[in-house]
Amino acid sequence: MAAAAADVSISMYQIQRGAARERGFGAWWQNSPVPFALSKSVMATAFVYGLRELRKTKPKTALVLGIAASAVEVSLAVRSARLSAIGR
Numbered sequence: 757m758a759a760a761a762a763d764v765s766i767s768m769y770q771i772q773r774g775a776a777r778e779r780g781f782g783a784w785w786q787n788s789p790v791p792f793a794l795s796k797s798v799m800a801t802a803f804v805y806g807l808r809e810l811r812k813t814k815p816k817t818a819l820v821l822g823i824a825a826s827a828v829e830v831s832l833a834v835r836s837a838r839l840s841a842i843g844r
Contacts, residue, residue, distance in 0.1 A: 759829035760800035
C-alpha cells in the first residue's frame with residue numbers, strides 16, 4: 757500500500773507538471789486529482805483485500821502475488837521518480 761500511495765502521488769505530480777500522462781485504468785480521471793487518487797487507491801485496497809481472503813485458502817499463492825504486486829508498484833514509483841529527476 758505504501759508503494760501504491762507513492763505511485764499515486766508521484767503520478768499526480770508528473771501529470772500536473774505536464775511530464776507524463778496516465779494510461780490504463782486512471783486515464784479517465786487524470787486531470788481530476790480526487791477521483792484519480794480515489795480510483796487508484798480503491799483498486800489497490802481491493803487487491804490487498806483479495807490477497808487477504810486468498811491467504812486463508814492458498815497462503816503461498818497469496819504470498820507470491822503480494823510480492824509480485826509490490827515489486828510492480830515499486831518499479832512504477834521508481835520509474836516516475838526518475839522522470840522527475842530528469843525533468844529538472
